[in-house]
Amino acid sequence: MKTFKKVALPYFIWAALFIVVSLLMVVYYGFSGEGGLTLDNFARFFAGSTLKTLARSLRIAFITTVFCLLLGYPLAYIISRLMVGYRNLAIILIMVPMWMNFLLRTYAWVTILSKNGIINVVLRSLGFEGLDLLYREGAVILGMVYNFLPFMVLPIYTVLEKMDQSLLEAAADLGCNRFKSFTKVIFPLSLPGVASGISMVFIPAISTFEITTLLGGNKTNLIGNVIEQQFTITGDWNYGSAISIVLMVFLLLSLFFTGREEEATSMRVEEVVGE
């Protein structure tokens, strides 16, 4: 196979330009300002309100991840215990919405939650007061859970489905009741799936700006919105790059320390291909 090393040339050129050079450009922009190289952008970040926005993004991404885990784990578990035919159907039904444009699906929640939306119309026809649901933090979290729940379910399901059934039989033979065999056998063995699920929900949740804009109005600003505004409205590319660097370093470090990056990738690959 050594003969074929040459054919990777276009790939290496692509990687050099679109991964290495473009990231280095972001780093260069982040460390430069009007008067050449500077740390001003980072000083501004750590002194100003953006740090608070980062904290809020962390909190919302964390809440989203917890909800996805609490809803997604039982779902994955129930599906993995179904009969094979139903199991495949259940998983396909989880993936079908993912193939439809996610902005369209997020946008549908506006129709459900808005002032004259379905929930309020139903409430009012029953004689209740209408609720102010849209353009709040809760709506943003709902939109994120809705969009990212499959990212949690699929890796956990993959692990549970592949689990050796004889382990459970062994646990039962050795005197475990169902609760104990879950806490002592099933759950610990499913942790790799849980870990990749967490990273696959957390990363998009902390960096999204489109869900915030659609469902949060302009009231709930997250770190993604701040980056977006620097590039599209304010035109302060240096500051926007600096925030991007902080976000990237933060996420890559957390992935590195949990040591899950390879698993997370392979899970994500499996998921998108739908195998």
Added chain:
Amino acid sequence: MSRFLKRLYLFLIYGFLYAPILVLIIFSFNEGRTRGSWDGFSLVWYRRLVRDREILSAVYHSLLVASISTIVSTIIGVLGAIGISPYRGKLKRAILGMNQIPVLNPDIVMAVGLMVFYRSLGLDFGLLSLILSHIAFTVPYVVLSVLPKLKQMPSSLPEAAMDLGATPAQTLWKVVIPYIKPGIISGALMAFTLSIDDFVISFFTTGSGVDTISTLVYSMARRGINPEINALSAIMFVVVLLLLVIMNLPKEKSAQEGR
């Protein structure tokens, strides 16, 4: 957990996943503009949709960009995977690590990087920058889906072909590529799906006048409610379902034949 509770739970979650889609489809047939109330059945939004230049051009751009970027990134990615699979040790880990960066990095950081890169090149934002960006972010996924297939292939296979007189090009074309074909197909499929569903990268790297479905929906939704979007969603959902059925038909058949 009892059987009933399990069923109820599945029912609730699927309800949560499908309710918005159902709402979009139902309201695409609504005569009025308001969201909450039903004013009667009508196909008016479908009629407007097929005459809406803006939406049609967005659909065209999405398909064009996805097709071109899938072809190019599949070629680059497959050749890349073949070329990097013989590497071993630290060098290989470094290459794979580099390949992971676009996969793990938040989309917005990759998008910002591309934006800054194009500006430094003096490249105008438009269809070309959009296609380049889509190639850029889909290549790693093609590599990742082809590499496992190459790992499975015994290295004696291409060696035998060359011992028997095949040129390297012939070996590649007649032995290696057919062997890794399933990986290539799933890689291409993934590139297409990611490209057509992408919003963040497109949003930052396209220029004025060049919208994809995602960027158009985003700007429409910000401007206010447009029921044509509902009609578009309903059509897309039906297309996705049809594709799913078509893709699953031959699979079932071959499984039956296998028995």
